[in-house]
Amino acid sequence: MLNKIKLLGHYLEIFFLSILVFLFTSLLVCKMxxxxxxxxxxxxxEKQYQEGLEDIxxxxxxxxxxxxxxxxxxxxxxxxxxxxxxxxxxxxxxYQGKKKxxxxxxxxxxxxxxxxxxxAEKNFIIEQEKGLDDFVNSIMQIYKDExxxxxxxxxxxxxxxxxxxxxxxxxxxxIIGLGILLGLWLFLRRKKIFLKISVPLLTxxxxxxxxxxxxxxNSGIESFTIINTSFSKVIRLxxxxxxxxxxxxxxxxxxxxxxxxxxxxxxxxxx
Amino acid sequence: xxxxxEKPNSxxxxxxxxxxxxxxxxxTSFIIFLxxxxxxxxxxxxxxxxxxxxxxxxxxxxxxxxxxxxxxxLTSRPxxxxxxxxxxxxxIEVELPVYHGDFPEQLKDGAGHYxxxxxxxEGGSIILAAHNSHGLFYNLPQIKIGxxxxxxxxxxxxxxxxxxxxxxxxxxxxxxPIQEEEEILMLYTCYPVDNVWYxxxxxVAYLKLVGDFVE
Numbered sequence: 001m002l003n004k005i006k007l008l009g010h011y012l013e014i015f016f017l018s019i020l021v022f023l024f025t026s027l028l029v030c031k032m033x034x035x036x037x038x039x040x041x042x043x044x045x046e047k048q049y050q051e052g053l054e055d056i057x058x059x060x061x062x063x064x065x066x067x068x069x070x071x072x073x074x075x076x077x078x079x080x081x082x083x084x085x086x087x088x089x090x091x092x093x094x095y096q097g098k099k100k101x102x103x104x105x106x107x108x109x110x111x112x113x114x115x116x117x118x119x120a121e122k123n124f125i126i127e128q129e130k131g132l133d134d135f136v137n138s139i140m141q142i143y144k145d146e147x148x149x150x151x152x153x154x155x156x157x158x159x160x161x162x163x164x165x166x167x168x169x170x171x172x173x174x175i176i177g178l179g180i181l182l183g184l185w186l187f188l189r190r191k192k193i194f195l196k197i198s199v200p201l202l203t204x205x206x207x208x209x210x211x212x213x214x215x216x217x218n219s220g221i222e223s224f225t226i227i228n229t230s231f232s233k234v235i236r237l238x239x240x241x242x243x244x245x246x247x248x249x250x251x252x253x254x255x256x257x258x259x260x261x262x263x264x265x266x267x268x269x270x271x
Numbered sequence: 272x273x274x275x276x277e278k279p280n281s282x283x284x285x286x287x288x289x290x291x292x293x294x295x296x297x298x299t300s301f302i303i304f305l306x307x308x309x310x311x312x313x314x315x316x317x318x319x320x321x322x323x324x325x326x327x328x329x330x331x332x333x334x335x336x337x338x339x340x341x342x343x344x345l346t347s348r349p350x351x352x353x354x355x356x357x358x359x360x361x362x363i364e365v366e367l368p369v370y371h372g373d374f375p376e377q378l379k380d381g382a383g384h385y386x387x388x389x390x391x392x393e394g395g396s397i398i399l400a401a402h403n404s405h406g407l408f409y410n411l412p413q414i415k416i417g418x419x420x421x422x423x424x425x426x427x428x429x430x431x432x433x434x435x436x437x438x439x440x441x442x443x444x445x446x447x448p449i450q451e452e453e454e455i456l457m458l459y460t461c462y463p464v465d466n467v468w469y470x471x472x473x474x475v476a477y478l479k480l481v482g483d484f485v486e
Binding site: 011014015018019022055058059062138151199202203205206207210215219221223224225228229258261262264 | 288292296301315321372378379470
């Protein structure tokens with residue numbers, strides 16, 4: 001009877017340890033990747049900024065077809081530095097939740113100046129400033145929309161900006177707590193570690209592999225498309241690199257699980 | 272002293288590995304079962320939401336696109352950015368290529384299919400947009416109730432009839448309902464069509480599917 005209880009206790013212990021290892025691993029990876037502003041920022045390449053700039057300029061040019069204003073005004077006003085600056089500001093809004101909008105004052109003034117210059121070159125006189133204001137506002141609206149900070153998407157972005165810092169704070173506490181529990185367990189069970197740790201590692205490996213595969217297949221998340229092509233590409237890149245890291249960890253855990261199972265026969269003996 | 276089954280020889284080590292694999296597999300299945308019971312519905316709901324915004328982005332032919340007329344479903348979607356249909360509205364002299372996607376690169380040359388909507392024949396909401404320029408949807412506001420439009424896709428032809436038109440604010444999502452009870456085609460463009468810059472209003476024509484599809 002006592003042996004049966006010990007056996008049940010052993011399996012319960014490794015079951016809860018499996019859940020602990022899985023949670024600790026997956027939460028830590030999410031915290032260091034998709035929920036980390038610097039990680040997202042570093043993933044965006046020069047090519048993506050350039051594509052983003054071209055997307056935005058294309059939309060603006062399309063919207064001013066009948067205006068008579070030279071499209072060169074758009075290419076002279078909106079540069080790759082502006083895209084980089086606005087991208088950083090958008091990430092600050094999303095991840096820190098402190099800012100509430102993009103800083104576009106200087107860009108707006110530059111646009112107004114370039115339009116006035118273009119009209120002056122054509123000997124057009126602006127009789128109604130309101131007309132120019134409306135035009136500048138409409139172009140800036142397109143710019144904001146492309147960064148998901150227009151009227152349609154900005155409530156969602158601001159909501160996410162409120163949620164992500166809270167999630168990060170909770171995750172910090174949870175990960176530290178789980179880490180302490182794991183560390184304590186490793187210390188207390190250090191003599192039987194080979195016997196106990198293999199199954200949790202293998203279980204975590206299977207869960208990570210199954211989880212990433214299930215999400216990829218059922219959501220098509222690696223083909224996620226929203227707002228514009230470059231915005232979508234960045235989201236896809238972050239998600240696929242996070243999945244890659246989870247898969248690499250699952251293979252490492254699989255390997256370690258085998259090693260510990262192999263070594264578990266080394267120390268066990270009876271008198 | 273070791274018992275026979277506890278001797279650290281190759282056979283027992285392999286047995287230990289296999290035993291641990293089986294236990295791990297059982298634990299994994301049990302955890303997945305618990306998750307499915309507890310939050311399975313929510314997970315499926317969020318995954319299908321993401322799915323509606325996920326499109327294939329392979330550039331290539333649409334040879335694998337097939338339509339199951341019994342299940343009313345495409346076996347695979349047209350590839351992103353590709354032309355998959357022609358939209359014809361004889362009453363307002365519109366004939367445009369239809370592309371999968373509604374980003375600038377698709378809207379340059381024709382009508383863009385909003386990726387979050389259904390495809391013709393699937394029994395749900397279909398949203399097509401085009402610029403209000405001449406040769407695109409400049410004439411759309413002249414469409415009348417009762418006018419017909421056809422979409423000749425790579426898998427069949429579908430005919431629709433206008434039952435309503437409206438001028439809406441582009442932010443009002445309730446005017447572009449995504450639903451799967453009835454096949455409704457929504458065609459929209461910026462309004463007024465003679466504007467010289469970006470506007471908030473959209474002219475929308477709502478059409479119902481009429482008749483059977485023609486392969």
